[in-house]
Amino acid sequence: MTQLVLLVRNSAALRFLGRLPVRAAAAILAPMARADCPECGGTGWKTVESRGAGGAVREALLCACTRPAERDREDALYESARIPKHYRHCDFASFETDLPHEGPRADAWNRSLKEAKLQVDKFAREYPGGSERGLLLMGPCGVGKTHLAVAALAALVKRGHDGLFHDYRELLKTIQSSYNPVSQTSEMDVLDPVVKTEVLLLDDVGASKPSAWALETVGYILNSRYNDNRVTLLTTNYLDRGDPAAPVRMPSGQSLARVEDSLADRVGQRIRSRLYEMCRTIEIDASDYRREIRHAGPYRA
Numbered sequence: 001m002t003q004l005v006l007l008v009r010n011s012a013a014l015r016f017l018g019r020l021p022v023r024a025a026a027a028i029l030a031p032m033a034r035a036d037c038p039e040c041g042g043t044g045w046k047t048v049e050s051r052g053a054g055g056a057v058r059e060a061l062l063c064a065c066t067r068p069a070e071r072d073r074e075d076a077l078y079e080s081a082r083i084p085k086h087y088r089h090c091d092f093a094s095f096e097t098d099l100p101h102e103g104p105r106a107d108a109w110n111r112s113l114k115e116a117k118l119q120v121d122k123f124a125r126e127y128p129g130g131s132e133r134g135l136l137l138m139g140p141c142g143v144g145k146t147h148l149a150v151a152a153l154a155a156l157v158k159r160g161h162d163g164l165f166h167d168y169r170e171l172l173k174t175i176q177s178s179y180n181p182v183s184q185t186s187e188m189d190v191l192d193p194v195v196k197t198e199v200l201l202l203d204d205v206g207a208s209k210p211s212a213w214a215l216e217t218v219g220y221i222l223n224s225r226y227n228d229n230r231v232t233l234l235t236t237n238y239l240d241r242g243d244p245a246a247p248v249r250m251p252s253g254q255s256l257a258r259v260e261d262s263l264a265d266r267v268g269q270r271i272r273s274r275l276y277e278m279c280r281t282i283e284i285d286a287s288d289y290r291r292e293i294r295h296a297g298p299y300r301a
């Protein structure tokens with residue numbers, strides 16, 4: 001049974017809002033909310049699902065955008081960590097692990113999501129105390145790897161740590177273009193912050209197959225970070241076994257079995273081995289929830 005709970009903190013004004021029916025509170029809050037807020041859509045409220053004693057509870061939380069000082073501080077943090085706007089709603093509270101999957105593996109998938117969330121959350125809470133120097137989140141696309149990695153990065157930068165988000169493909173493009181003499185950025189200007197930031201999130205590793213030289217640069221970044229004991233969070237759609245995908249049916253009706261690349265196929269054996277040494281691997285085995293509900297629910301990174 002889903003019930004609505006209002007969580008309102010601090011001031012008397014907010015306690016007053018919390019006693020109002022949701023619609024009335026929303027009407028008062030909406031003008032304070034940022035109209036284009038990606039988290040609440042301008043309503044001033046965002047809902048998260050959590051498991052209470054009595055089952056699933058949908059909680060309405062005041063969105064940070066209704067508190068301008070906090071909003072500005074958060075925006076500045078996300079901005080300086082280069083976290084893209086469409087991932088700014090990604091925190092641990094909004095990572096759902098009781099998804100209405102269908103089929104015989106639904107429970108196993110949700111267990112896998114829960115376990116992954118538990119481990120990444122624990123890593124973020126214990127940082128910098130824990131022994132892990134990295135996390136490698138592996139799994140098919142749409143299961144929420146980026147969501148969890150961003151949640152960890154965001155939690156750390158909010159606690160005052162220094163961190164950067166980089167999309168693997170974009171970073172390689174930047175590295176490759178820094179070769180160009182007319183480009184404004186020199187190679188070290190590009191690499192230095194990536195190598196030296198305290199926490200690096202490298203998203204979608206293996207998404208492109210770069211030149212041998214660019215791969216060597218990725219190896220250099222990872223080795224330097226490993227040697228300097230800096231934490232790297234990585235996500236990838238590629239598994240260690242080549243993933244046997246659904247057979248492709250040709251126009252002729254003939255069906256072709258297809259095997260996806262493994263991670264080592266995409267980044268080379270040397271980088272794969274380095275990742276083994278520096279990361280705890282968390283494999284998420286779940287269906288592509290984003291594809292299942294593409295037009296029916298919130299975007300799931």
Ligand SMILES: [Zn+2]
Nearest residue numbers: 037040063065
């Ligand atoms: Zn908002």
